[in-house]
Amino acid sequence: MARYTGPKARINRRLSTMVYESAGATRASQRRDSPPGMHPRGRRTSNYGTALTEKQKIKHYYGLGERQLRRYFAAATSAKGNTAQNLLLMCERRLDNVVRRAGFTKTRPQARQGIVHGHFRVNGVKVNKPGYILRAGDEIELRGRENLKNLYRGVIANNSPQPLDWLSFDSEGLKATILSAPTATDISLPVDGNIVVEFLSR
Template identity: 45%
Template sequence: MARITGPVCRLCRREGMKLFLKGSRCDTPKCAFERRDSVPGMHPYRRGKLTDYGLHLREKQKVKHYYGVLERQFRRYFAEAQRSKGNTGNTLMSLLERRLDNIVFRLGFATSRAHARQLVGHGHITVNGRKVDIPSYLVRAGDKIRVKNRASSLQAVQASLAENQRPLPDFLTREEAPIPQGEVVRLPDAADVSIPVQTQLIVELCSK
């Protein structure tokens, strides 16, 4: 299962904005972006202005880092979005938002998407009563996401819910007791993404 394993705080600095890759730490003064918001590298203030290609590339890299997907995965999502009817950029963001690890994170069951990926991979999450341990599983409208009724699963999720300060998106509902669970009310779209994304730049770059 491929994943980003390097220092993630550098990714926020590289993209020039918080991507909330370290969970609750990102909301504290310890956040690396708060302490040092320059781009990583030996001479961060000598960088020139981005070219047109650079602007397109940075937008794509920002989305990849935000959702924790690698290049091959991202290309598959883009190819599927191109085959679908409707706006390619909006469909792409909808596919990424529908990932199970993202849904678990947006429900507040995990402190970060990396944490959510681990919860799913270790079998702590069920979808419609069946265990799903594939983080890239795409949820559908009406799916019910529930934490397994066992001590280790409940303890991990309840700790995340206790420190969760993120608002619940409109396309999800959540119940915290007696067992944390949520439901996908509708399919998400580009407007539900919690960071600004210029999807047109991504489409132009990946269509070449």
């Protein structure tokens, strides 16, 4: 999506999900967890509003624009299996998401910034597209510049990502490897993908 620069805690409160993980957004969301606006708890939400909220979760969490989400949806529809799972697993295999989940960065916006600035290589080739879709066997590593290595070592030292069966991370060698394709249990965003598929199919 176009880079969101507004108050991230407000989006977390509106969507009732921690889609933005920065320290400031987390603290602000904890102080006030109700949706923004007057009398938020008394509102009734239509089916359309619920589906739109679920779609917005995916867009904000993975940093997608509307056109990009529609492209992913078209690819997920043409692939075999459950369309909702296909869509979310494609998002999970994005380079920026993998960089975040491996532990190189604390948030996805940080991962996107590093990728756009050319900090990472995939299979030895510099990739500056956050939406690059990774496959089993791909290796992600930092460029060989010492200042970059020192920067990311500092981030990694203060970061403790959850270990993943489909992804290995070498914090000493600053390298991550995709061991296998993620499965439905590896999807990190709590969202009702079926509602989103119905919404996008209209």
